[in-house]
Amino acid sequence: MTTKPDMLAETLRFPIGRFVVPETITPEMRARYIEEIAAAPAAMRAAVKGLSEAQLDTPYRPGGWTIRQVVHHVPDSHLNAYVRMKLALTEDEPTITPYMEARWAELPDSRGVPVETSLALYESMQSRWVYIMRSMTDAQWKRAYMHPELGRYPLERQAALYAWHGKHHVAHIKSAT
Ligand code: NI
Structure with missing residues (x-):
């Protein structure tokens, strides 16, 4: 039985819901995923446009990452994904190395680098991944x-x-601003 505050916390943490593994994936679904991945950097750029440094350093939810940490986390995560895809395309079912995203988000760059650096990284890296x-x-x-x-x-x-x-x-950032 879920209590109401838990539901609120769940919504703040998963504003578009948790990831659900599709039972089957069609070519049309894959095409949509690619377009959604391709569109995400511009959506993230739009979501942080005009935010002050103080807003960027504010958690998007109580106990959550700051917006700056979120912006740096996404290309960190997708860079790992890009490398995993390349490994899988060039090797026979390679075992990948997971990374500890919460610890990465506490490294100095995640706390201090301007968001523009990661917006550019996200756009640049993903243009190769999408290709x-x-x-x-x-x-x-x-x-x-x-x-x-x-x-x-x-x-x-x-x-x-x-x-x-x-x-x-992107929904986290929008929910906070
Ligand atoms: Ni994430």
Whole structure:
């Protein structure tokens, strides 16, 4: 039984809902994921436009990351995803290394670097990632990496996850401002 404050906390933490693994993924769904991934950097740029330094250093929810940490987290996360996809495309189900996102978000760059640096990084890196995804064959989408905790992770599911992830964090910023 969920109490009301828990539901509020859940909504603040997951404004677009938690990621749900699709049972099947069609080529049309993959095409939509790619477009959502491609659109996310501009959406993030728009979400932080005009925010003051004080606003950027304010948590988006009680106990949550600051907006600046969120902006730096997303390219950190998607850079890991980009590398995982490349590993899976070029090796036979390689085991990837998870990273501790909460600790990354406490490193000095996540607290101090201007958001513009990560907006540019996000746009630049993702333009290469999206270029690869737009070229992938059905067989390549079925390739996978091995995640030590989540098991075999097919690339088409990874695209679904990161399409969700970009929108998830843009929604955090919008919910706070
Ligand atoms: Ni995240």
